[in-house]
Amino acid sequence: MGPLPEELAEGLRAMRLLAPGTRAEGEPLAGGVSSDIWRVRLPDGRELCIKRALPKLKVAADWRAPVVRNRYEARWLARAAEAVPGFAPRLLGQDEATGTLAMEWLAPDRHPVWKAVLKDGAADAGFAAEVGRRLARLHAHAAQRPELSADFPTDSLFHAIRLEPYLLATARAHPDLAPRLEALAARTAATKRTLVHGDVSPKNILAGPQGPVLLDAECAWWGDPAFDIAFCLNHLLLKCLWTPAAAPAFLTCFEALAAAYLASVTWEAPAVVEARAASLLPGLFLARVDGKSPVEYLTDEASKEQIRRVARHLLANPPDRLKTIRLAWGEEIGA
Structure with a gap:
């Protein structure tokens, strides 16, 4: 892991998951075409996953979508947890200003795709x-x-x-x-x-x-x-x-x-x-x-x-x- 980009760190601070003046480590995850997805380690050792929606998807065609979709993903996570506990990762926070949301980290060795x-x-x-x-x-x-x-x-x-x-x-x-x-x-x-x-x-x-x-x-x-x-x-x-x-x-x-x-x-x-x-x-x-x-x-x-x-x-x-x-x-x- 390396230093987390500052704009993502700002989102974590806005969600009160990262204290002012502190730094987090992270690594980008592969696989998504519509968002930047990072595994993050907080200063106290806790790990989580954050997502930031992209305005242009990573596909060959010119495919664009509003980044406000991040807001509705956060709402879906909350409702899914109510309806079927365990069917979605636990939502930890969401910051509309930076277009990021945070959710629990599910280790790949126990949660294969x-x-x-x-x-x-x-x-x-x-x-x-x-x-x-x-x-x-x-x-x-x-x-x-x-x-x-x-x-x-x-x-x-x-x-x-x-x-x-x-x-x-x-x-x-x-x-x-x-x-x-x-x-x-x-x-x-x-x-x-x-x-x-x-x-x-x-x-x-x-x-x-x-x-x-x-x-x-x-x-x-x-x-x-x-x-x-x-x-x-x-x-x-x-x-x-x-x-x-x-x-x-x-x-x-x-x-x-x-x-x-x-x-x-x-x-x-x-x-x-x-x-x-x-x-x-x-x-x-x-x-x-x-x-x-x-x-x-x-x-x-x-x-x-x-x-x-x-x-x-x-x-x-x-x-x-x-x-x-x-x-x-x-x-x-x-x-």
């Missing part, structure tokens, strides 16, 4: 089911508290970070599917049910000793819970091309996560949520090859064409069951 676990071919259907179960509990908790919607006035932010770079950018790449993709974006934007995380991805889930821990709520939004479940399931489809030997196990995880989530839906009919998620998922699938945020581990055209073939078919023939997607993708890849 689920994405890395999947890369190694380790597919635990029980863990995937727990992700779905905890996500549904969080959605159910917030849905019973509609007054929380006032704390997340983030429609424009969600549009900038999710709907535009994923669905609308992909619509421009596939003009013949543009009406369908634009309709999915419009429906998602108009559906107001509960508190949505917006980036439920294996890279943002830690496999902790007490179960999954969800990170990185910069897209927090009061909207459609179907987005969260579709976004997460999408990654389990994509991972089948990353680690082909584990593809059947990844599809089992897909089934387990979906079933556990739907079994815990209480705020509306589970079949209604499933229908929205199932029709949205092919758009998100196609977006990971032709949107503004292509998945980094799929570089060969053959894999991209497999995704395009299945996604385009499902967008033209919208499914209302998640199982339909699992079967179509399994048939395509022979799993």
Whole structure:
């Protein structure tokens, strides 16, 4: 570790986590595209993690987003802790002036990133089911508290970070599917049910000793819970091309996560949520090859064409069951 940049130290002082006149040590962490993330050691030896939102994301496309999203991530962390203790890191403080927030440090040796676990071919259907179960509990908790919607006035932010770079950018790449993709974006934007995380991805889930821990709520939004479940399931489809030997196990995880989530839906009919998620998922699938945020581990055209073939078919023939997607993708890849 080296000296912490002064602007980050200022944020810690504003949060009263660092005393005036004292210094902290830190090291930048890799992996994020939307924020600077640091591991910090305070003078008394305590460790924590701090984040500062970036105005321009670290991707090839010109993708910008308001740094005020840091405020809403802090609010999401607080609400998640209430709804499902242990499902999110403990929030330690937030300073809007410097755009930083502080949360507990979760040691990597005890909290590996689920994405890395999947890369190694380790597919635990029980863990995937727990992700779905905890996500549904969080959605159910917030849905019973509609007054929380006032704390997340983030429609424009969600549009900038999710709907535009994923669905609308992909619509421009596939003009013949543009009406369908634009309709999915419009429906998602108009559906107001509960508190949505917006980036439920294996890279943002830690496999902790007490179960999954969800990170990185910069897209927090009061909207459609179907987005969260579709976004997460999408990654389990994509991972089948990353680690082909584990593809059947990844599809089992897909089934387990979906079933556990739907079994815990209480705020509306589970079949209604499933229908929205199932029709949205092919758009998100196609977006990971032709949107503004292509998945980094799929570089060969053959894999991209497999995704395009299945996604385009499902967008033209919208499914209302998640199982339909699992079967179509399994048939395509022979799993």
